[in-house]
Amino acid sequence: MTMTQVQPAAIATPRSKGRLQRITPETWVSIGIFVVFVGGWEAIVRILQVSPLVIPAPSAIAGALIDSLSTPSFYWHAGVTLWEILAGFFIGAGLGLVLGVLIGQWRLLEKTVYPYVVAFQTVPKVAVAPLIVIWFGYGITSKIVITAMIAFFPVVVNCIAGMGAASQQQIDMLRSFTATRWQIFRMIKLQSALPYIFAGLDVAIILAVIGAIVGEFIGAQAGLGYLLLQRNFSMDTAGTFAILIVLSLIGMVLHQVMKFCRRKIVFWVNDDQRLATDQA
Numbered sequence: 365m366t367m368t369q370v371q372p373a374a375i376a377t378p379r380s381k382g383r384l385q386r387i388t389p390e391t392w393v394s395i396g397i398f399v400v401f402v403g404g405w406e407a408i409v410r411i412l413q414v415s416p417l418v419i420p421a422p423s424a425i426a427g428a429l430i431d432s433l434s435t436p437s438f439y440w441h442a443g444v445t446l447w448e449i450l451a452g453f454f455i456g457a458g459l460g461l462v463l464g465v466l467i468g469q470w471r472l473l474e475k476t477v478y479p480y481v482v483a484f485q486t487v488p489k490v491a492v493a494p495l496i497v498i499w500f501g502y503g504i505t506s507k508i509v510i511t512a513m514i515a516f517f518p519v520v521v522n523c524i525a526g527m528g529a530a531s532q533q534q535i536d537m538l539r540s541f542t543a544t545r546w547q548i549f550r551m552i553k554l555q556s557a558l559p560y561i562f563a564g565l566d567v568a569i570i571l572a573v574i575g576a577i578v579g580e581f582i583g584a585q586a587g588l589g590y591l592l593l594q595r596n597f598s599m600d601t602a603g604t605f606a607i608l609i610v611l612s613l614i615g616m617v618l619h620q621v622m623k624f625c626r627r628k629i630v631f632w633v634n635d636d637q638r639l640a641t642d643q644a
Contacts, residue, residue, distance in 0.1 A: 408418070420602040429606040445576050445588040446614065448504055452511020453572040458564055461517045464523025468557070469549060474524070485517040489575070493582040507579035507587070514575035515568035519561065526560025527553045559633050562626040569622050573615045 402422045408414070409421040416424060432438045447516040463481070467473045493510050500506035530553045538548050580589025588607050626633075 417599055417601055420605060424602040425605045425609070428600070428602040429609060430605050432603065434612070441587055441591050442610065442614075444504065444586045445580070445611075447505040448511055448576040448579065448587065449569075449572045449614070449618070451504075452508045452575055453515045453569055455508065456512035456515030456572070457519045457568050459512070460519030460564070460568070461523055461561065462560075464520045465527070465549075467520070468524050468527030468553065469545065478524070481517070481520060489514055490578060492576055496579070497583045502583045502585055506582075507576055507584065510579035510582075511572050511575035515572045516577075518567040518571065519564040522560040522564030522567075523557055526557025527562065530556040558630045559626075562622070562630055566619060566622045566626070569618045570615055573611060573618070577611065 404424050405419075409419060420428075464479075467478050489510060492513070496509050496513075497506045501511055516637075535548055535551050538551065544552075576587070577589040577592070580587040581593065584590040588611060592604060592607050595607065
């Protein structure tokens with residue numbers, strides 16, 4: 365083995381050890397909090413003999429979760445809810461990006477259109493949901509519309525804020541070189557807005573889960589919200605908690621996917637954060 369083959373391994377080993385030293389304590393603390401919380405919950409329920417209709421033990425919830433996952437129809441309902449979440453998110457986020465870019469580019473729209481967007485957001489979506497179900501029916505379409513409505517506003521607000529955070533000096537410099545509005549948007553405003561946009565998308569993907577369940581609560585024939593109502597009516601508290609766990613896992617996975625996309629697309633923000641961490 366030559367010297368050039370040994371050196372990279374020798375250089376990489378301290379870095380890998382440093383990463384493990386930074387990650388491992390946080391991971392163990394997180395696991396410890398989970399174990400203490402679940403263990404304390406189980407002990408309190410058993411010692412105080414709390415009725416399972418009020419608060420089921422974690423062991424009962426785990427059993428209900430296993431029973432749900434062993435039922436083929438459960439995956440059908442989960443797939444319906446996931447489709448509503450993703451379709452509503454992409455529609456709402458897409459409309460939010462388009463409108464946010466237009467408002468960020470033209471101040472006239474910010475003064476004339478944006479107040480109506482804010483007024484639309486102030487209307488409680490739970491109050492509007494029955495009307496959406498009446499207009500679009502009890503199928504998936506009404507749930508997608510409700511989800512899109514909820515995911516729409518965070519993307520609009522963050523897109524406008526990001527474009528407004530662009531450096532005015534850089535914009536003036538490009539204008540002095542006779543740059544067009546499109547060139548200024550592509551070179552300055554878009555790069556400034558991308559971190560804000562992904563922050564809005566991260567919030568929107570979580571709210572999309574809530575929007576889909578709200579729509580299914582109002583009226584649905586399938587989905588996890590539909591199952592949730594059924595188990596509430598049958599007083600299956602453990603099964604209700606099991607579905608809530610599945611919904612939380614869906615939200616966490618979608619959040620991690622959005623974080624991965626942000627790291628790949630807005631890579632310069634990650635580099636700046638890493639540099640600041642190393643300097644500290």
